[in-house]
Amino acid sequence: MxxxxxxxxxxxxxxxxxxxxxxxxIGGRWNPRADFEQTVLAHAPSLTEQQFAAAIAAGDRFFAASPSTPDPDDYHRAMLRHLGVDPTARLLADLRRDVHPSAFxxxxxxxxxxxxxxxxxxxxxxxxxxxxxxxxxxxxxxxxxxxxxxxxxxxxxxxxxxxxxxxxxxxxxxxxxxxxxxxxxxxxxxxxxxxxxxxxxxxxxxxxxxxxxxxxxxxxxxxxxx
Missing domain, CATH: 3.40.50.1000 (HAD superfamily/HAD-like)
Structure with missing residues (x-):
């Protein structure tokens, strides 16, 4: 049997x-974090909404081309370079500063x-x-x-x-x-x-x-x- x-x-x-x-x-966007524009504007106040939109699209392409989840600094550098903004150590630190998760x-x-x-x-x-x-x-x-x-x-x-x-x-x-x-x-x-x-x-x-x-x-x- x-x-x-x-x-x-x-x-x-x-x-x-x-x-x-x-x-x-909160607000519907995963990346970059919702305070990205505000943080960058503190260093480069003349940037426009259209420039940010194009830079974020470039960041999306960078993400998609990465074999794994990229390093946050590398991701931010890709967008900052598209904006023509120098990715200084201070700016990169500001972009990854600790914020309570419930803020976003x-x-x-x-x-x-x-x-x-x-x-x-x-x-x-x-x-x-x-x-x-x-x-x-x-x-x-x-x-x-x-x-x-x-x-x-x-x-x-x-x-x-x-x-x-x-x-x-x-x-x-x-x-x-x-x-x-x-x-x-x-x-x-x-x-x-x-x-x-x-x-x-x-x-x-x-x-x-x-x-x-x-x-x-x-x-x-x-x-x-x-």
Whole structure:
């Protein structure tokens, strides 16, 4: 008598993307930070809105061409050079000065309660994000850092999703196999990549749009898996 296929392992963890899933920028722009123009104008007051728009577009191209999340100073230099502004050490320091995350970022309304309930149920959690190295500090400032045991951050690992190293770093840090982890991202293609690696996956589509991969419209729906 032959046995049937083995049952998939039970889910024990959630791997979250950060931007677009856990938090969003106040005002709608991720990069550069919302105080970029004001900071640069303090050093070069004659710049126009049109010049800033062109420089930010140049920064977007620099980001897109980078194999991983670029160093913040290199990113700022790309925009400053487009503006014709000397990227002095003082200006670069001003652009990366510490500002409380809540000045520019906010968590989505469904985030904290969902994370707290997942934690109460013993679900382990990690973050897989294309981000700068200070993401854990950003999450701590927004009051959600305490929920995460591990981070897979592109600027630290030197690669971005959908590179398998991003997903595997998080699950390995938790001591779990892919099938024990549910990956959640607002980009369906990155969810599809995770599913292809053996993870469970859900695309977060808060606007209700149809996705080619299984999706949820709110993080609270993740509670149905645990």
């Amino acid at each position: 032959t046995s049937g296929p083995a049952s998939p392992p039970a889910l024990r963890a959630v791997l979250f993307d950060s931007g677009g899933v856990l938090m969003r920028p 970022l906010e968590t989505y309304p469904d985030v904290e309660d969902t994370l707290a309930e997942l934690s109460r149920r013993g679900v382990r959690m990690a973050v897989v994000s294309d981000a700068w190295p200070d993401l854990p500090e950003v999450h701590a400032g927004l009051g959600i850092g305490r929920f995460f045991e591990a981070y897979a951050i592109s600027a630290v690992l030197g690669c971005t999703k959908p590179d398998p190293r991003m997903y595997h770093h998080a699950s390995t840090a938790l001591g779990l196999v892919p099938g024990e982890c549910l990956f959640v991202d607002d980009d369906p293609e990155l969810v599809a990549a995770a599913i292809g690696l053996g993870y469970a996956g859900r695309a977060l589509r808060r606007d209700g749009t149809v996705s080619a991969v299984p999706s949820v419209s709110s993080l609270t729906q993740l509670l149905d898996f645990f």
